[in-house]
């Protein structure tokens with residue numbers, strides 16, 4: 001069965017820096033607007049289908065939430081939808097912002 005990985009901020013940062021993965025953020029609009037990973041897109045019920053349609057077969061996806069819990073459910077969902085390599089960021093945006101404050105886009 002399709003499954004997802006859990007990755008830490010360091011691994012996620014490497015993927016981000018080398019542009020090896022698409023980052024999707026499932027937090028609410030205000031939280032995303034306030035601070036998000038540069039280049040990440042906000043994934044919602046409304047755009048998930050389009051996102052999946054446009055994804056290339058070998059695109060790796062990293063799911064970001066607040067603390068790394070709800071992203072696991074979303075990553076599982078994407079895996080079931082056929083995304084081959086999908087990860088959930090452990091610690092979520094909170095951990096990312098602590099580890100890499102310079103890699104946060106704020107509005």
Ligand SMILES: O=S(=O)([O-])[S-]
Nearest residue numbers: 066067068069070
């Ligand atoms: O974002 S969270 O589900 O980890 S609280």
